[in-house]
Amino acid sequence: MALFQIAEPGLSAAPHEHRLAVGIDLGTTNSLVASVISASAEVIADEAGRALLPSVVRYLEDGSVVVGWEALAAADADAKNTIFSAKRLIGRKCEDLKTLPSLPYDLVDEDTGIRIRTSSGLKTPIEVSAEVLKTLKDRAEARLGGDLAGAVVTVPAYFDDAQRQATKDAARLAGLNVLRLLNEPTAAALAYGLDNAAEGTYMVYDLGGGTFDVSLLKLSKGVFEVLATGGNAALGGDDFDHAVFCWALTHSGEEAIQSAEKKRALLSAAKAAKEALTEKDRTTLVFETDAGERKTLELTREAFDAMTASLVGKTLEAVKNVLADADINREDVKGIVLVGGATRMPCVRGAVEAYFGRAPLADIDPDRVVAIGAAMQANKLVGNTNEEDDWLLLDVTPLSLGLETMGGLVEKVIPRNSAIPIARAQDFTTFKDGQTAMMIHVLQGEREVVDACRSLARFELRGIPPMAAGAARIRVTFEVDADGLLRVSARELTTGVESVVTVKPSYGLSDEDIIRMLRDGNASAEADMHARELREQQVEARRLLESTRSALAADGDLLSADERAEIDRLADALAELAATDRTDAIKAGIEALTKGTELFAERRMDRSIREALSGLSVDDELFAVEDEKASGNKTNS
Numbered sequence: 001m002a003l004f005q006i007a008e009p010g011l012s013a014a015p016h017e018h019r020l021a022v023g024i025d026l027g028t029t030n031s032l033v034a035s036v037i038s039a040s041a042e043v044i045a046d047e048a049g050r051a052l053l054p055s056v057v058r059y060l061e062d063g064s065v066v067v068g069w070e071a072l073a074a075a076d077a078d079a080k081n082t083i084f085s086a087k088r089l090i091g092r093k094c095e096d097l098k099t100l101p102s103l104p105y106d107l108v109d110e111d112t113g114i115r116i117r118t119s120s121g122l123k124t125p126i127e128v129s130a131e132v133l134k135t136l137k138d139r140a141e142a143r144l145g146g147d148l149a150g151a152v153v154t155v156p157a158y159f160d161d162a163q164r165q166a167t168k169d170a171a172r173l174a175g176l177n178v179l180r181l182l183n184e185p186t187a188a189a190l191a192y193g194l195d196n197a198a199e200g201t202y203m204v205y206d207l208g209g210g211t212f213d214v215s216l217l218k219l220s221k222g223v224f225e226v227l228a229t230g231g232n233a234a235l236g237g238d239d240f241d242h243a244v245f246c247w248a249l250t251h252s253g254e255e256a257i258q259s260a261e262k263k264r265a266l267l268s269a270a271k272a273a274k275e276a277l278t279e280k281d282r283t284t285l286v287f288e289t290d291a292g293e294r295k296t297l298e299l300t301r302e303a304f305d306a307m308t309a310s311l312v313g314k315t316l317e318a319v320k321n322v323l324a325d326a327d328i329n330r331e332d333v334k335g336i337v338l339v340g341g342a343t344r345m346p347c348v349r350g351a352v353e354a355y356f357g358r359a360p361l362a363d364i365d366p367d368r369v370v371a372i373g374a375a376m377q378a379n380k381l382v383g384n385t386n387e388e389d390d391w392l393l394l395d396v397t398p399l400s401l402g403l404e405t406m407g408g409l410v411e412k413v414i415p416r417n418s419a420i421p422i423a424r425a426q427d428f429t430t431f432k433d434g435q436t437a438m439m440i441h442v443l444q445g446e447r448e449v450v451d452a453c454r455s456l457a458r459f460e461l462r463g464i465p466p467m468a469a470g471a472a473r474i475r476v477t478f479e480v481d482a483d484g485l486l487r488v489s490a491r492e493l494t495t496g497v498e499s500v501v502t503v504k505p506s507y508g509l510s511d512e513d514i515i516r517m518l519r520d521g522n523a524s525a526e527a528d529m530h531a532r533e534l535r536e537q538q539v540e541a542r543r544l545l546e547s548t549r550s551a552l553a554a555d556g557d558l559l560s561a562d563e564r565a566e567i568d569r570l571a572d573a574l575a576e577l578a579a580t581d582r583t584d585a586i587k588a589g590i591e592a593l594t595k596g597t598e599l600f601a602e603r604r605m606d607r608s609i610r611e612a613l614s615g616l617s618v619d620d621e622l623f624a625v626e627d628e629k630a631s632g633n634k635t636n637s
Contacts, residue, residue: 023374028210091163133174185215187373200334237342407535
């Protein structure tokens, strides 16, 4: 039997038990866990007082696992078994990783995604991420003194459906109850906005170890509304490290360093040099070749800025696109919040300041702000906040979602930058007479044609009652939840027969696909419009040809030989035109066949009426007309 919580008259009810919840920033390079403790959000440190946990996992031959600082210390000596940057692999296949910097460990490509070869066997990026999450979970429970009720785990705003689902699976594998997946820029805006009582339009520029996100948000009286989002899920501090790595290889001779251990050591030296240039104007790289030769190279900040200028430029392109999507001028942005350790680089801060004409905001540690925002949201979701602490998050989906229609066209059901959670439905119909099944093909992207978008899932709707083409009504519903995960259902409205799919592909969009989809969607808008018009005319031509041939087979006797020959000629001409890319000619062919069959259509209508009225008296006909009128009036009323 359920129990009420009762208080004495005049006294407030006893406070409910405080539930333990955390926010986790699962990063490419480092990860953090935070919680609201004594009404204040704070990052939880380890026993040595370190807040950051390197997102590094080492697998030993005995099957044991080492995570974090200890694993990082062994990375150079055991490069093949020490896994880092797993976040850039999660939800992917090898073919999606064309822009990924070279890795010292071995990847195995399988149908269900990437596997990593280690001394403990093949491991998935999900398993690697789960080890990092489990370590953070144990750290939090030790500090908070109890089991966690749940966690909010952050993801890049540009993570696709597969990457989000894989991250959620990793959290579950770590024993976490996932309250919500929260976009990293939104978490940062939440932390900054609540901490500073900020209002207005703010941009969050989030450059982490392996991903870049930029989001534009409107903050107003506790409402955090994402207006637009963009970025690059394959751009981060790792790429700046790799630029220095390649520079050093070029100056030392690429053949001089081939072993995984030496490459990993050079990559570590490159990373250290990048970080040193944050405070200094010049630094040195010291490393060894395979032959044991010791190399020393000097790197200046000026040279570093030059070799990474294209990377910084890519981030500013994303900034411009987001402002354009939201139709907001840069002068109208009240503040720019920097997130991610890579934003400490002077070249990044300088570029952002130069573009906006004002210094960016860095009131909260850029490494910690995402975890703090996630902790605030987690605390709210488990019910620990008061009514006056209430706020609302309105996030968006980064790419359009739709389905394939006849002619290889894409009908967008949910446009990009739509607020989530969201559900939208659209009605479709059948193409052929007597069609009893329909294939539903779910797509993601900005282009008008199927070949230029990414396939997410396919499923079938069967049991459609046989009807004339265009008579059936198929309602397809797209639902995107607060985590950004998609569910699609299709229902035939006359019978109620339904089919549903929760979209969970084995791997997701490639980084290049995401960037290309948005870029091509803008650059190719006019070409897409013409391509769509051509496809639509081709579909209309095929529909008209099919209905004409069906009518000829049923009532061809109504035509004289010359009349039949003329219709056949027009139909053959249209069939030839439908196979070309001459949109105007196809349209003219459709009009010619339509006009050429008008007399035939009238004769068929006359025959249908005579057959319907055959055997009836005048009185019967009048009663039939009156009944039809009455029925029509009733329906209209």
